[in-house]
Amino acid sequence: MPQNSLLIVQQYPQPPERFEDFLRLLFERHQLDLFQSRQRLLGRSLAQLAQGARNELEQISASLAEAGHVHWLIDPVPPAFAPRRIYGLETCSSGVVFACRDEKVEFAQGTNVLAVLADVSGGLADKLMARMLAGNAYRGREAMQAEGPQQLFSMILQGQPVLDFYRLDKNKKITAAVRVFPGRFNPQGLGEAATLSSRKNLEALLTLMEEQSAAFQLHVDLGVALLPGCQLRRADKNDQDALRQNLNGMTRYGWLMADLWRHGSLPRQTGGNLHQSVGPGGLGTLLMAPLMASGEIDREATLGAHPLMDELRDEFTAATGDPDKAGSNNRQNFARRSTIPMLPAPPPNSPAAWTAQRTWTLILVAGGFIVFFLLLLADRSDLIDQIAYHSIASGAVPFVLAVLSFAYGFYHLRIKRKIENTPTSRIRSVAMGMVEVKGNARRKYALVAPMSHTPCVYYRLTRYRKDKNNRWQAISVASSDSACFFLEDGTGRIEINPAGGRVRAGTRQEGFPGQVGLTRFDSDQTEKWQEEIIVEGTPLYVLGFASNKPAEGESLREEVQKSLRDLKQDPSRLKQFDLDGDGKICVDEWDAARAQMEEEIYHQRLLQHSQQRRRQEDHIVIGRQPGRPLIIAETHCETHLTGKYRNTAIALLLLSTMLLGAAIYLLLDYLN
Incomplete structure (x- = not known):
């Protein structure tokens, strides 16, 4: 039985000129599969384009030579011995x-x-x-x-x-x-x-x-x-x-x-x-070539449900569609991609802001510890016991807990009503103030989850460690609150600042330090982590306060001062403000120069503003304001979100009622 000849080609990292026409020629003249030919010709190594009888492969070789493709037509020698x-x-x-x-x-x-x-x-x-x-x-x-x-x-x-x-x-x-x-x-x-x-x-x-x-x-x-x-x-x-x-x-x-x-x-x-x-149309090929070479997937599996199928399907469509249109689209895509800048690095995590509420809470807690410590120093442990006994027996402690539960439950109920009463706005028509928007999350920075290395718009990493009783306790929490992201809904795009907001991420994963993958669980570990992330492209619900971004760049006053400093170093320009010709600039002349500089800079800014159309994400941001909630939730419907707040509010109000009843009962018993 004669051995089949092989046709080996040198792959191209980028599609050469009129590559789609050549693929169609191989299909029409030699009946070579378009999809397979594209995968074999694009890449960074060598590939077998075809095998069979030598006289048939010589015709394909002639087409390759005509198009200038580097290739070899060989009759392979079987290995006679191993090294x-x-x-x-x-x-x-x-x-x-x-x-x-x-x-x-x-x-x-x-x-x-x-x-x-x-x-x-x-x-x-x-x-x-x-x-x-x-x-x-x-x-x-x-x-x-x-x-x-x-x-x-x-x-x-x-x-x-x-x-x-x-x-x-x-x-x-x-x-x-x-x-x-x-x-x-x-x-x-x-x-x-x-x-x-x-x-x-x-x-x-x-x-x-x-x-x-x-x-x-x-x-x-x-x-x-x-x-x-x-x-x-x-x-x-x-x-x-x-x-x-x-x-x-x-x-x-x-x-x-x-x-x-x-x-x-x-x-x-x-x-x-x-x-x-990686040029236009070569991404899927470069990613799939290692998998195909290792035998992990074949053509049928590739055409099935591989994660990279969307990219490959686009390449296949380009290969089988109209050649002129496909080539035009490739050139347009390449021109578009070459102008897209890389994502910048995310900003460092900023420390939590010390609001007035946090300050008073810290003062109260510190004051309580100081009083308790002074009583211990004064050897008044009996007084501490009496205070603890009377606080519980009189119902003071249950009453305080009832007030806190009521306040927290009412807070959840107020957020529920705020979600229900705030109408959903299109991003393009967002007004200043409390707004409710929905859309898909997009990264502003090259943010990646620290443990699973997943591209995301937000992450929260909680580390746990086992205590003496073999129970998990949280030891640290890190999040990407300082990294803003974009939200787009088809009508526009707006920036979201998650700092200080309530973020409900839909993806949660657990693992251990140094673990590769997220599927192994080992109860012998003494430390673990829990990662919550919002993956890029996820549908989000956002309720927050829309406001203008702080002005960036130099202010009008700073620009005027800079222009005046430059004016002092240019004697030829100073002469036009020397109205009396004495060779000196008096106070009135200097005031006239300042006024002229301000007018020129102001008109220049107006001209730039009229020529440049500011995008919405450049000047509007949705974030948290004092006394206003910020909710970012990965949810499919608003009813599901309000249901969670309703259930939490009902549970807290019931707990508050039970604690209040216990406080009244203890107070009556204490008075008797």
């Missing part, structure tokens, strides 16, 4: 000699050497996905970048690296191969370059082989390249079966790279541009 594991090496004038179990393999000086460095744990795809998503979280979607060869090299060394060396003859055919496991060979043959670090010894060995060889190629794309038989499975150190399969895939990858080198020069992967921007 032999080395246990030591020796450097001599003739080259490098590797000591294997039962023989020595020599790489003579001036030989062609092909090297493959890979993470056999199969974790490279996960790391790439994590770094890309983290870049999206911190820097925004438009600032995402693909990892370059140097970054891949560093990421591989942090996993379970394995290094293969292939000795090639003049015809680029493999004649020998060795395999290096870091930390499992004697590095004395490296001479002065030998260190105690297994990773450093690996780098030194790579440098040595590159210096000894006539032509050297290093490949680090195993686990990312979409090549047949070269997929890596996720495996830990104890999963010997998966590790064995990954090593076999590494062998097939090395022989395939030798085939490509023999059929044409391969692009060098140890240099070049280390940061490639």
Whole structure:
């Protein structure tokens, strides 16, 4: 049975010019699937575009050559042998000699050497996905970048690296191969370059082989390249079966790279541009390529319900739609993205403001402690006992608790009525004062939850620690109150300041310090955290006070003073205010100059204000005012929110009634 030929292509980090037309040509002329062709041609590595009979692939190769796409049409040579594991090496004038179990393999000086460095744990795809998503979280979607060869090299060394060396003859055919496991060979043959670090010894060995060889190629794309038989499975150190399969895939990858080198020069992967921007239409491809290469998903799963399906579906629509329209949309999207600035860093958390209510509460509590401490110093413990007895027996303590419960319950009832009586406003028509708005939350800053690293508009992190009785107690609470965010409803966008407000987040997660993921629970831990977040894009209900933002920049007075200082340093301009020509500026002349400067700056501001249309989020903010509530709730309906306040108010009022009854009963019994 004849072996199928392979058509391998060099992927593009960005769609080339008239890329959609070329995809349609492949579909109409060669019946290649549009979706698969797009995924195979876009990325940062190598991919198999097609396989089959050579005469059929030659026609596709002709189309690729006509369009200028770098590709290889090869008849792959099956691996004749696997690399032999080395246990030591020796450097001599003739080259490098590797000591294997039962023989020595020599790489003579001036030989062609092909090297493959890979993470056999199969974790490279996960790391790439994590770094890309983290870049999206911190820097925004438009600032995402693909990892370059140097970054891949560093990421591989942090996993379970394995290094293969292939000795090639003049015809680029493999004649020998060795395999290096870091930390499992004697590095004395490296001479002065030998260190105690297994990773450093690996780098030194790579440098040595590159210096000894006539032509050297290093490949680090195993686990990312979409090549047949070269997929890596996720495996830990104890999963010997998966590790064995990954090593076999590494062998097939090395022989395939030798085939490509023999059929044409391969692009060098140890240099070049280390940061490639993700261009229009390339985001989904760059994110999906590692998953597809690792065998985690296939085309059917991708078309099903993968989280990145929205992005891929947009790319597929662009590939299958009208070519001219798709190309125009891509150019417009690229122009739009290139002008979008990155999200700024969130401001530091500001300390809580000391309001008059907090000040009086602190004074009362401190005064009570001082009185109690003075009574203890005066050795009047009997007086303390009498005060405690009479306070409870007379019903004073239950009465105070009843008053507090009544006040707090009435406060919740007042908030419920405020929510019901405040009409919902469109953001575009928000008036100054108490307003009620609904919309989707959008980030103003690159805010990320501290534990789950989720892009969000608000977070509250509570840390708990077990006490002596093995009960959880809150030890600290941190939140993003100082980071404002936007709320938009289709008619406009407005800024929300959550400082001092009641924030009800709908997403709550628990975990432990240093935990990866949020699904593990371990009762033996002595400290845990609870994270409440509002994810970007979540529908929110906001009740608060709309006001104008404080004016930013210099005031009119400051601008006038700056202009007058500049005027003093410009003698030629001062002459026009010297009306009597005596060469000095008197008080009246200086007042005239000041008045002229004020008039010029005032007219300049009016002109700028008329030319620039101020956006609503630039000058209006919804926040908390003294005596006015601020409620930010992640809820689907207003009735659900008012129901919670109603139930809380009823419970507190019932508790207040019961405490008042107990206080009256104790008072009557005390008087009798």
